Amino acid sequence: MSVVKGWCPGAHRPMLSGDGLVVRVRPFRGELNRAQVLGLCDLAERFGNGLIELTSRANLQLRGIAHEDHPALLAALQGLGLLDLDPSLEARRNMLVAPDRSPGDLTDRLCTRLIEALPQLPDLPAKMGYVIDTGARAWLGEAIGDFRLELAENGALLLRADGVALGRPVSEAEAVPAIIELAEWFVATGGRDNGRVARHVAKAALPEMWQRAAPRALGWPEPGIDPELGAVLGVPFGALEPDALRGLIAQCGATALRPLPGRMLRLLCPQPEAALHPGFVAAPGAPEMRASACPGAPYCPAASVETRSLARRLARRASADTDTNTGVSLHVSGCAKGCAHPRRADLTLVGRDGRFDLVRGGAPWDPPSLTGLDPSQISDAIRSA
Ligand code: SF4
Structure with missing residues (x-):
């Protein structure tokens, strides 16, 4: 088994973290069936820290896995049909798929073509990925993805490079070959040094042929009952507790679950109203959906502080204090590694020796402006700093 450092773990090549x-x-294709969901719940309890994490890019992850348990976990994932047999294909299968995909529709067909073509793509940086947003609405407009298959207002299919406003019209048959062509341009023009397409096109001139038509207006699902998707639920901090998930599945009779970007999930169930379950967010605007927090103590041995109840409390207070804190991004991290949000936030609280350091406008590993805060002092410290 190899362990990859960085922030793009897979099943075959996990990342080593503090826990x-x-x-x-x-x-696969953005969906888990009921048996896979229930099986993953069992694996989280058997091998992991007892939680399933829903990532901001609509993946699921188990953490706190012991090295010696990794082979058995892989075998169990394979038994559930959740594992690519080829590790190199798993690393490339970084795809976001429109959540209204149905068997045989355009999204589904493009998904099939892209999966089949993954071995033909050039070697790209590990975090690069694909968005297939060709459903009834533009659901994935804000989700990060380097190569984007989208629709124009007139229904024409486009391939758009992330970071530019316009895309190249393509037929269904041309779509995936065009992705390969664009990926080859990225590599040939030194894109690997920039890491992502959006960063690269800011420096290298993307030929005009790739910038001819505008995609339809960006869209994004909200928690609640969506007329096309049915039940969409928010998962605060992306933390899925197996018992809550089992209860949800049993309550609404879901046959499948589709993770969505932004730590949400769609349930495919006969009565969407039955999916409004305590512990999940079922309406837009919940303040805790705007905050990030890693598992913290007691789940992670690297943490000396509890994180998620503090993040929830601060997020709700910030939301109520609309004069000063509207739209402020908040991250509570159990330690300076910053697993839940390894980048900048307006306010980052970092646990250290049972207390917190406050970083303003930085990442968890940046120098703090205040140190050694007791959790009870934090709200006042944020207001006065
Ligand atoms: S950031 Fe949180 S989950 Fe990651 S190692 Fe630190 S305490 Fe553990």
Whole structure:
């Protein structure tokens, strides 16, 4: 087994974190059936820290896995049909799929073509990925993805490079070959040094042929009952507790679950109203959906502080205090590794020796402006700093 450092773990190549291995599961075509969901619940309890994490890019991950348990976990994932047999294909299958995909529709067909073509793509940086947003609405407009298959207002299919406003019209048959062509341009023009397409096109001139038509207006699902998707639920901090998930599945009779970007999930169930379950967010605007927090103590041995109840409390307070904190991004991290949000936030609280350091406008590893805060002091410290 190899362990990859960085922030793009898979199942075959997990990332080592403070609490053991992080094993990421990339659902095929963006969906897990009921048996797979229930099986993953069992695996989280048997091998992991007892939680399933829903990532901001619609993947699922188990964490706190012991090195010696990794082979048995892989075998169990394979038994559930959740594992690519080829590790190199798993690493490339970084795809976001329109959540209204149905068997045989355009999204589904493009998904099939892209999966089949993955071996033909050039070697790309590990975090690069694909968005297939060709459903009834533009659901994935804000989700990060380097190569984007989208629709124009007139229904024409486009391939758009992330970071540019316009895309190239393509037929269904041309779509995936065009992705390969664009990926080859990225590599040939030194894109690997920039890491992502959006960063690269800011420096290298993307030929005009790739910038001819505008996609339809960006869209994004909200928690609640969506007229096309049915039950969409928010998962605060992406933390799925197996018992809550089992209860939800049993309550609404879901046959499948589709993770969505932004730590949400769609349930495919006969009565969407039956999916409004305590512990999940079922209406837009919940403040805790705007905050990030890693598992913290007691789940992660690297943490000396509890994180998620503090993040929830601060997020709700910030939301109520609309004069000063509207739209402020908040991250509570158990330690300076910053697993839940390894990048900048307006306010980042970092646990250290049972207390918190406050970083303003930085990442968890940046120098703090205040140190050694007791959790009870934090709200006042944020207001006065
Ligand atoms: S950031 Fe959180 S989950 Fe990651 S190692 Fe630190 S305490 Fe553990």
